[in-house]
Amino acid sequence: DAGVTQSPTHLIKTRGQQVTLRCSPKSGHDTVSWYQQALGQGPQFIFQYYEEEERQRGNFPDRFSGHQFPNYSSELNVNALLLGDSALYLCASSLVRGPRTDTQYFGPGTRLTVL
Amino acid sequence: DAKTTQPTSMDCAEGRAANLPCNHSTISGNEYVYWYRQIHSQGPQYIIHGLKNNETNEMASLIITEDRKSSTLILPHATLRDTAVYYCIVRVANQAGTALIFGKGTTLSVSS
Numbered sequence: 001d002a003g004v005t006q007s008p009t010h011l012i013k014t015r016g017q018q019v020t021l022r023c024s025p026k027s028g029h030d031t032v033s034w035y036q037q038a039l040g041q042g043p044q045f046i047f048q049y050y051e052e053e054e055r056q057r058g059n060f061p062d063r064f065s066g067h068q069f070p071n072y073s074s075e076l077n078v079n080a081l082l083l084g085d086s087a088l089y090l091c092a093s094s095l096v097r098g099p100r101t102d103t104q105y106f107g108p109g110t111r112l113t114v115l
Numbered sequence: 116d117a118k119t120t121q122p123t124s125m126d127c128a129e130g131r132a133a134n135l136p137c138n139h140s141t142i143s144g145n146e147y148v149y150w151y152r153q154i155h156s157q158g159p160q161y162i163i164h165g166l167k168n169n170e171t172n173e174m175a176s177l178i179i180t181e182d183r184k185s186s187t188l189i190l191p192h193a194t195l196r197d198t199a200v201y202y203c204i205v206r207v208a209n210q211a212g213t214a215l216i217f218g219k220g221t222t223l224s225v226s227s
Binding site: 004033035041042043044045048056058088090092102103104105106107108109111 | 149151156157158159160161164202213214215216217218219220
């Protein structure tokens, strides 16, 4: 049973550039959530996608956007990168339907460094 | 803000039980207690969750007090690989769009 996968593993960008991170959910899951984890901090919720729509959003600017595809995979896009965007970006998948099924399972993350 | 309070750090000897406490005095009746752990620079790993009854799985046991204002995660026989940051989170389960709100967690150090 394949778990949550993310690509790339590491990425280096310069200020002002744009980046796209990718996530494939755990088999059978239909919901993808994205989190940002700065060094030494706990993960912070960015947004969640279900049925190809953004369902909930955390306190992040519009530079952060996303997309979910019909196969439930998802992308996180960040425009006009700032030094402060350097972080570990985590994807978590879950299954919304049914009882006790919405536990979120995380991927290994993408380490983004902005220079 | 996180709705839980955890000690910043704890130590445990290898082979002994690790008991990690969590206070969640403002928990609502429909909120579950979730535990995740994060080994350095990896994605958080789901451990266990519960509502009011004690829960056990292959990784750990979760003991929730009768008033549900606190809980304890128990790793029965800690190993060096259990060294990680442990996060206690309360959230409404089975509700669309409910995000996980992480605090700073407890850094557990297991030594031989």
